[in-house]
Structure formats: C-alpha cells, structure tokens
Amino acid sequence: MSAHDLQRPVPRTEGRVLLVRFGGLLTSVLAAVGLVLLPPAAGGAQAHADTGNGSAVTKSGTKGAYDDFSKLKVTVEQTKDLRTQGLKVSWTGGAPTQPSSQSPFGTNYLQIMQCWGDASTGPTPQQCEFGNPPPKSGVLNGTREVGSHDPQEPTARTVPFTTVKGQTSTDVNQFFTQYATNEQVATTTGADGTGETIFQVEDATQSPILGCGAVAHTGQAPAPCWLVVVPRGTREPDGSTTSLGLLTSALSAGNWAQRMVFRLDFQPTDSPCPIGQAEQPTIGSEMVGEAMSQWQPTLCTADKTTFSYVPQLEDFSRTQVLSGSSGLAGLAFVENPVVPPPDTAAVVHAPVAVSGLVIGYNIQVNGTSRQVPRIRLNARLVAKMLTQSYQCDLPGNTLPRGALPAKNPDSVWNDPEFLKLNEGAGFTRSASCGFGFGVPQSGSDSAEQLWKWLRSDPDAENFLAGKADPWGMTINPSFLRLDPAHTPLSDFQKPDPTAWVPNSEYPNVQITAIGLNPYAASFSDEARTLRKANNGGVAGFAVGSIPPSPTKADTQIPGQYFNLGLTDAASAARYRLGTAELLNADGQFVAPTVDALTKAVDGMKAGQVPGVVNADPSRKTPGAYPLTTVTYAAASTSLDPTQRKTYATLIRYAAGAGQQTGIGYGLLPPGYAPLTPALRDQALASAAALEEGRVPPPTTTGGTSSGGSGTGGTSGTAGTSGGGGTGTGGLAVGGTSTSGGGTAPGGGTGTTGGGTTTGGSPSASPSSSAAAAAGATKGSTGGPSASPPVSNVAQTGGRTPGAVLGAVRWVLLIVLIAGIAGSLAGPLLMRAGTIRGTGRALIPFGGRRAT
Incomplete structure (x- = not known):
C-alpha cells in the first residue's frame, strides 16, 4: 500500500471571491472569466453509479x-x-x-x-x-x-x-x-x-x-x-x-x-498503524463502527495516534466514561446521553455520525439472481416479526406451532398485510418455511428507538397488546407478559418456550425457537448472515442417527432468496442489502436515504441533556426516516489534559475531513449522511470545550440554528456565530452543503434559507391501513423520500458537485459584473462564501437538487 493511501482525503476544491477595488477591476474580471472557463477540478464532476x-x-x-x-x-x-x-x-x-x-x-x-x-x-x-x-x-x-x-x-x-x-x-x-x-x-x-x-x-x-x-x-x-x-x-x-x-x-x-x-x-x-504508537481506546455504539474502521488508519498515520475501537453495549460504555479509571476507554460513542451524577465533572457530547437502524433484506425477484428493488413495511409488520408470531418462527412439524393461533400465517411472505403493501414486488412465495427475522442478541440505544417507533404507531401498539389485525392474526402469547407497549425495551427477547422433540426416545434432543433462528452477534453479523441467505440455525436431525444428530439449515435456493433482519444502514450498504421503506409518523413510506436521514435530524428537538437531540420517531416530519440516529462521542472533562486533547483531535477529524463521503481510508462510508452544519458546528465547539476541560456553550439542534433560520429538511442551515439575516437556500449535493448566516467552522460564509423546522409537535402516527393508501401518493415514489437509499448505492440522482461548481462559476461572474457597476461610485467591499465541492459523489443526493 502506498503512502498516498494512508493520507487524509484531498481537500475539497475552493473558489473565493476576492476583495474588489476600482484599481483592480480588470485583473479581477480576467480572473473571474478564467474561473468560468476553466474545467472542473479532476474528479469533481464524476458521478459513479454504484460505489x-x-x-x-x-x-x-x-x-x-x-x-x-x-x-x-x-x-x-x-x-x-x-x-x-x-x-x-x-x-x-x-x-x-x-x-x-x-x-x-x-x-x-x-x-x-x-x-x-x-x-x-x-x-x-x-x-x-x-x-x-x-x-x-x-x-x-x-x-x-x-x-x-x-x-x-x-x-x-x-x-x-x-x-x-x-x-x-x-x-x-x-x-x-x-x-x-x-x-x-x-x-x-x-x-x-x-x-x-x-x-x-x-x-x-x-x-x-x-x-x-x-x-x-x-x-x-x-x-x-x-x-x-x-x-x-x-x-x-x-x-x-x-x-x-x-x-x-x-x-x-x-x-x-x-x-x-x-x-x-x-x-x-x-493494521496500518505503527506498532508501539500511542493509543487511545474508544468504545460503544455499533452505529459508528463502519466509519471508525475507515477513519482509524488515517488518524493513526496523519495524526500519529492510534484510536482503538471496541463495539460494546452503550449502557456499559457510559459507565466507562463516568468511571474515570485509568486504562478504560475515556470516550464512548452513544445515541442516548451520558448523564453524570450531581456534583461531578461535566460530560461533553459531540455529534460525529448520522445513520439509522434499518430492516435489511436479501430478497430475489422470482427465479432470478436480481434483488427486489423495493420492500415496504409498517410498524405492525415489524412487530409481528419481532414477536415470533408467524408459524415458521417456531420449531415443529405440525401446524399450528406452539401456542400460536391457527389463523397466523406461516411467514411474513404469506401475510396478507405484507402482500398488500408489496403488491408487484415479484418475490417467490415459498410453500415451505424460510428463516425468521434476524436480530442481534445485545441491546442498544438504537434498539430502544425501534421500540419507541413501534409503541408510537397505534396499529403496532394494539397488536403488541394482544388485539388482532384486520385478517385475524394475533401476537405470540409468550410475548404478552413482556408488555412492550408500556415497558421501555432496548433488546430483543425470545421468551417462547416451544421445543420440538423429533424422537420421543431422546427427549433431551430438541430444537428450540432460538436454535431454529439464532441471534446474530451484532448488526454487522446480521448483515453478513442476510447476504449469505443462511442463518446458521438447526433445521432438523440426520435420518437414522442414534442419538439424533442436528443438521444445519440449507442455504436458500438461488432465485428464491427471502431474508429479512435488523441491521444498521452502514452494514447494509457494505453487504449490498436492500433496505425496507418504513412508515413514518407523517404517513409516508421512507427509505433510509441521505435526504431522509438529514430531514429527520433537522426535525429533531433538544432533549433533556444539553447538546443531545431527542430522536423521537413519533414526531411528524415530512420525508424523515423514522429510525434515524445521531451518534455522539461522549467524554468527561475530568480526563487529563493529554487525553482531552487527543480525543478532541478525533472529534475534529470526524466532524471535518471524516464527513467527506467515499470508499477508502479517511472517508465517510456509504450508510451515513454527512453531519448537518448545525451538528458539525456543535462537534467543533464540543471538541474545543473538551480540550479546555470546560462545558461547551449552548447549542441549537434540528433544522433551526443561530444566526438566521433555515427550512427543516435542507442541509443549508445557518452557522453558529449569530450573524444574521436570511437568504438563499444552501446547496446540498452528494451529502455536502454550504452554510451561512454567519461563519461556520469548516463551512465558510454564506446565506441560508429562511423559516424554521417543519417538525411540529409529537403526535401519534396514523393508522397503518390509512398510511398504506397515503403511501401511494406520499411515499418514496415521487414523494419526499425519493432520493436513493443510503444502503442501495446503485442509484444516482441530483446534480454532481462538478456541475454545481460549473454553475457557481457563472454566478460568480454575474456577481462580479454587478460589483464593477457599484464600484464606479467608490470602493466596494464584497465578501462571498467559500464554494466547496466534493471530490467524489459516492452517495448521490437524489431527491434534493441544488439550485
């Protein structure tokens, strides 16, 4: 591997409008004309269709x-x-x-x-x-x-x-x-x-x-x-x-x-990191795992610090941040905040990643090796799969299985509700059982958000409480005692005791529900399992063996793949899984696109802990993906100065060069949306506060930021320096944006659109049946969620950075000519924002085009 591969990503192309005075008009005009006529920077106009x-x-x-x-x-x-x-x-x-x-x-x-x-x-x-x-x-x-x-x-x-x-x-x-x-x-x-x-x-x-x-x-x-x-x-x-x-x-x-x-x-x-180099441990949420795997090599070579990362339960990770013990990780990645006890050192929270929990799938078009391009799920269907309420979720050779009602379908692929939502998808409806819904064994902050989404939907909540759906299907009775509609959950329990004993002479040889559909070790492991079309479970017993020996499940037949499971958007993108469109609180079926993730962030409101937003899936935000997550790097101000400075370096990289989308070391992989300007500004302010060992200043969240107002759902929000006014909407192409209304670190100066977030107050979601009809006009086909899925990077859309930069050149020339006229009356000081363009359009920005 060359040294070039380990360096930071190439800085984005910049063009600046210089200070103009009457005596330098000719030079400035020639420079502007040259800017207009020059071709885009190498790579700036590329729009690769897939990776x-x-x-x-x-x-x-x-x-x-x-x-x-x-x-x-x-x-x-x-x-x-x-x-x-x-x-x-x-x-x-x-x-x-x-x-x-x-x-x-x-x-x-x-x-x-x-x-x-x-x-x-x-x-x-x-x-x-x-x-x-x-x-x-x-x-x-x-x-x-x-x-x-x-x-x-x-x-x-x-x-x-x-x-x-x-x-x-x-x-x-x-x-x-x-x-x-x-x-x-x-x-x-x-x-x-x-x-x-x-x-x-x-x-x-x-x-x-x-x-x-x-x-x-x-x-x-x-x-x-x-x-x-x-x-x-x-x-x-x-x-x-x-x-x-x-x-x-x-x-x-x-x-x-x-x-x-x-x-x-x-x-x-x-590892490309030098052996014996200073190392700082980090721990926590798997939602940042793919990003850290690509940031680490650049950080350990360019910044001379090796940041180890261990995926771990967020609850355990929060205890490490608060412990202050030597040798433990001083920085944890979390979605829910770290709350220090009274009269203890403050904890800084810096947003570093925007992603989402997804229902990944590997479903083939009937009889072909093509993957079905689109699947829709409402909250009730997800609740059915999570509660093992289909016959095929339990072991046995007769129906109904366990204590399941006879009316419950064999599988989600035979569920009338699923078939109604996915009419024309073209998948195979098998006569035999496939694999159950895959979930990780461990709990997480993002899993807690999934349960909040289920509880916020009236149809799903009624199903979890034991009420039948319109076709007569009811919940697996074993899950009623969990009372998930009223108990906060952050994991995926499997309490059904059903066990199948194939030979009565050997009662201890049996298949359980967990043996039939094993837990995944992690979100990433579940994505890999889905791609293999084999969950590794026990399907039966060898004929004639004494005692009966278990046999593994067969990989599904090519052309008949049908697999669904819970994973994160970045892992789904890595393994090229499809990602289901989910019904949001606004009645739209929305895929986890860059646009939809960004709109969800813009609609989020401040939580109880300053600087940490409340990811509320019940909030009505048009075009927002309901399971969007914001991951924070949390560290205590009680760390020693060297640790604080080192962790601040990580945060600055993650909020800066680490937000450039692409494939390779140092870049933000598919499956993430770049931080909004407001989140990026907060991260940089938090890094400075952490390094100095103080509490960061108050920040604004969601679609509204200080120094002006911005329309929720667009990436062009105002900066943090409070300077003023409203103006034109920010550009958003391939996950990058310009920001304005004051100076934003890393974003230059500029203007941003007016208006506040379209978020609205928390509200219960509409019924799934009504939403299904609404989805035909408000869903991802031509609706707010029409940009390409983050995990399905095969699609393109929007205007490429090179095209935008080319258009901006002509705008600059027009602005300069106007400045010439004004300068006839005296010296004129003009100042315009840094124009930034990405080097690669990895995750195309489909639904939102720059203007």
Whole structure:
C-alpha cells in the first residue's frame, strides 16, 4: 500500500471571491472569466453509479467453439479498496437463461467464484473456491469433477484445491463447506440479455484460504485476489447437449478457456498503524463502527495516534466514561446521553455520525439472481416479526406451532398485510418455511428507538397488546407478559418456550425457537448472515442417527432468496442489502436515504441533556426516516489534559475531513449522511470545550440554528456565530452543503434559507391501513423520500458537485459584473462564501437538487 493511501482525503476544491477595488477591476474580471472557463477540478464532476470510487471494470466475452460470448459484457462495480462485502456484478448481451428437465438453470447462465493468485494472468482452477455448492442449488455442474464431454480433459479427475498457504486436497470440505462457500454456481440472464447479482467477496479475516488483503511482510502491498466469471451457453465443450442441461464443471479446460477475470485489490487486513504508537481506546455504539474502521488508519498515520475501537453495549460504555479509571476507554460513542451524577465533572457530547437502524433484506425477484428493488413495511409488520408470531418462527412439524393461533400465517411472505403493501414486488412465495427475522442478541440505544417507533404507531401498539389485525392474526402469547407497549425495551427477547422433540426416545434432543433462528452477534453479523441467505440455525436431525444428530439449515435456493433482519444502514450498504421503506409518523413510506436521514435530524428537538437531540420517531416530519440516529462521542472533562486533547483531535477529524463521503481510508462510508452544519458546528465547539476541560456553550439542534433560520429538511442551515439575516437556500449535493448566516467552522460564509423546522409537535402516527393508501401518493415514489437509499448505492440522482461548481462559476461572474457597476461610485467591499465541492459523489443526493 502506498503512502498516498494512508493520507487524509484531498481537500475539497475552493473558489473565493476576492476583495474588489476600482484599481483592480480588470485583473479581477480576467480572473473571474478564467474561473468560468476553466474545467472542473479532476474528479469533481464524476458521478459513479454504484460505489463511486472509480474502480468499476467492464470486460467482454469471447467466441468459443460452439457458443459465442463476444457480445457479453460483464461489469464489476468495485475492484479496489475492497473488504468482506457485497459486490454487484452486472452484465448485458447474454442469452436468456433456459430451464432443463432437472434444473431452473439448464443453459445460458454465469458461474462466479473468488480465487487467489498473484500471477499477472490471473488464477488457476486449483486456486478458486468452487465445487462445493450450497445444497439444493439445483445446478448439476457445480463440482470440481472434469474429464467428461471435454476434449481438452482426456482423463476424468477431480481438480484439487490449493490454499494460499500451499495446502492441497481434492476433498474441499477441509477448506470450505457447502454452508459457508461464497461461490455462485448459477446466475440468471433475463429475456433482454441482462442480469445482475450480489457476490460476497471475502478478505483474509473471513477466508484465510484465499488470503485476500493479507500483508506477508512489512512494506509489501496487500495480496490481491480475483473474481472469475465463467459464462455458460447451450453446449458442452465437445458440442453435445442433454435434456438435463449442462453437466461439465466450470473448471473443465474447455469452459475455463472462456473465463473472464477481474483483479480485486483489498484493503490490508493487518493494521496500518505503527506498532508501539500511542493509543487511545474508544468504545460503544455499533452505529459508528463502519466509519471508525475507515477513519482509524488515517488518524493513526496523519495524526500519529492510534484510536482503538471496541463495539460494546452503550449502557456499559457510559459507565466507562463516568468511571474515570485509568486504562478504560475515556470516550464512548452513544445515541442516548451520558448523564453524570450531581456534583461531578461535566460530560461533553459531540455529534460525529448520522445513520439509522434499518430492516435489511436479501430478497430475489422470482427465479432470478436480481434483488427486489423495493420492500415496504409498517410498524405492525415489524412487530409481528419481532414477536415470533408467524408459524415458521417456531420449531415443529405440525401446524399450528406452539401456542400460536391457527389463523397466523406461516411467514411474513404469506401475510396478507405484507402482500398488500408489496403488491408487484415479484418475490417467490415459498410453500415451505424460510428463516425468521434476524436480530442481534445485545441491546442498544438504537434498539430502544425501534421500540419507541413501534409503541408510537397505534396499529403496532394494539397488536403488541394482544388485539388482532384486520385478517385475524394475533401476537405470540409468550410475548404478552413482556408488555412492550408500556415497558421501555432496548433488546430483543425470545421468551417462547416451544421445543420440538423429533424422537420421543431422546427427549433431551430438541430444537428450540432460538436454535431454529439464532441471534446474530451484532448488526454487522446480521448483515453478513442476510447476504449469505443462511442463518446458521438447526433445521432438523440426520435420518437414522442414534442419538439424533442436528443438521444445519440449507442455504436458500438461488432465485428464491427471502431474508429479512435488523441491521444498521452502514452494514447494509457494505453487504449490498436492500433496505425496507418504513412508515413514518407523517404517513409516508421512507427509505433510509441521505435526504431522509438529514430531514429527520433537522426535525429533531433538544432533549433533556444539553447538546443531545431527542430522536423521537413519533414526531411528524415530512420525508424523515423514522429510525434515524445521531451518534455522539461522549467524554468527561475530568480526563487529563493529554487525553482531552487527543480525543478532541478525533472529534475534529470526524466532524471535518471524516464527513467527506467515499470508499477508502479517511472517508465517510456509504450508510451515513454527512453531519448537518448545525451538528458539525456543535462537534467543533464540543471538541474545543473538551480540550479546555470546560462545558461547551449552548447549542441549537434540528433544522433551526443561530444566526438566521433555515427550512427543516435542507442541509443549508445557518452557522453558529449569530450573524444574521436570511437568504438563499444552501446547496446540498452528494451529502455536502454550504452554510451561512454567519461563519461556520469548516463551512465558510454564506446565506441560508429562511423559516424554521417543519417538525411540529409529537403526535401519534396514523393508522397503518390509512398510511398504506397515503403511501401511494406520499411515499418514496415521487414523494419526499425519493432520493436513493443510503444502503442501495446503485442509484444516482441530483446534480454532481462538478456541475454545481460549473454553475457557481457563472454566478460568480454575474456577481462580479454587478460589483464593477457599484464600484464606479467608490470602493466596494464584497465578501462571498467559500464554494466547496466534493471530490467524489459516492452517495448521490437524489431527491434534493441544488439550485
């Protein structure tokens, strides 16, 4: 890895209007004309459709002996700065997939695998993780057996697998199992010749057998890997066909010759931070985890401090902030504030991240490898899934299961309420049970916000209290004793005692509800589980084994994925999950877009602790995502001066360069909305107060900030220095904005729109049935929530930074000409704000266009 990769992000392009005096008019005019005519700064006008880091690669296929793939073009959306993550692979110019008598994937499909190897020509078949496909994959040729129907393979044999460390065997179960492999043995092409899939690439931490991103020796670059795509047509390498479809392996020489190879460069899996460097521990909310993973390498190289980060329960993290004990983390990331006891040192709260809790999904369009682009959920549907109220949530081989009422559907995919909200989504309705709703085991501040959202919705609250929905479904009786409608909850209990004993002779061998649908270790773990389409639960017992031995659940059949779970927006973005549109208190179905997260923040009001907003999902804020979170860095003023200064450095970076969206070290990853100007100003003021060991000055929150007023929901809010007046609305493109009405640190001077937040007072949400109808006109289709989801970074929208900068140049020239006229009457002092443009438009700003 080069030294450049570890440096801070390149500063944003700036243009300044200079002081103009009559004697310098000609020079100023020429300079302005040059500003207008100069092209945008390199990279400023780029608007990458997916990840936005400019590393997408497209390759074309070739003509084979019997099948012609020369019109096939395959695009891998990102080939650099990779981690274990979801990766979109799309293609055009293919032949439509055709079923056979034995498989829905008979002919014309792609086989995709991840391989290691450092040769410039790419990997060999021995270096590829392929040949142990998930059970029930429906594909006949997903093996490592070659030698049949291939003239280039005269002898039948099994291609051995060799790990990056040199271990070799034909028994691939020693290295990867059918339950854990990331190979895709068949991906479908539609009637129009196009297709796409999300492939989970894995770095060395998840797949040591491949070693992607590992650094063998200090100073060496991380090990690259490869994505290999083998297109399959209608004939075998010898030209033959069968009614069963294709039988030969992708690793067979004739098929391997048609491969398309993409080099993948990973971030190093070893820490880039110097060994022995001063270290400061941080702890707390997982909502900031993805951001910290990208900020840490830049901080430890540019600022010479290693900030460790340990995801931990916020309640425990708050105790560490208050303990003051040496060796414990002095800074915690929290959504709810740290409240010090009376007569103790004050705690500073600095906002560092805006994100949200999401319902992530991996649901495929029926019979294809495409992900369903849109799912809607109201609070009652989420309450049903959280309370294990569907038959498939409990173990057993007869219906109804446990104490569930017979009227309760098998799964959410059979729930009339879900089907009504998602008519036309095109997913498969399976006749068998799938996986239950995935949740993490530990509680969190964000989970508490989810329960507040459920309790604020009348339909969900009634369901939690035991009332039936319009179709007769009622809550799992085991959850009634929790009384979640009146008891604050911050976790996800599973109190149902139902257990299935498959053999009465062995009563202790049983499957419980938790065994059937295990907890995830974290939000990130749940996102990874959803992407794999396998929750790792126990599905049954081996036939004939004495005593009965449990068997793992099979990975779902390609083309029939249906998985839902609770995760954070950044983890959903990393693994390329869909994110459900949720019904907000204003009656709109809203996705967790940058726009929707920002509007939610602008609508938040001050909480009981100064400087910490109250994230109230019952507040009616048009276009706001209801589960938006603001994460704070909290630290006590009782820390020693060195610690306070070091933590202030972290806060300043997080509120400054760390808010530039992008993929790579030092940047704000997908899944976050940049801090609003008001939050950024608060963070910088809090950093200064922490360093000096004092209480920060009072701050304003939400859409209104000092020095003028701003319309709630726009990023262009006023600065903190109180200077005055109202003016034009702020620009907001790709997550950046200009601010005004005074000087805002890091934001220059400028003007901002008038009016106060559109937030309104807390109010109960409308009924879900009425909201469903309202959603048709007020939801995310053409409504306030129409910008691209933060986690679905495949979409584009809004105006690119380069386009805005180009328009601003003409505005500057007009302003300058007006200044010339005014200067004829005497010297004129003009001052205009710093124009800032982002280097990369990673998370497009769809619904809000700059003017």
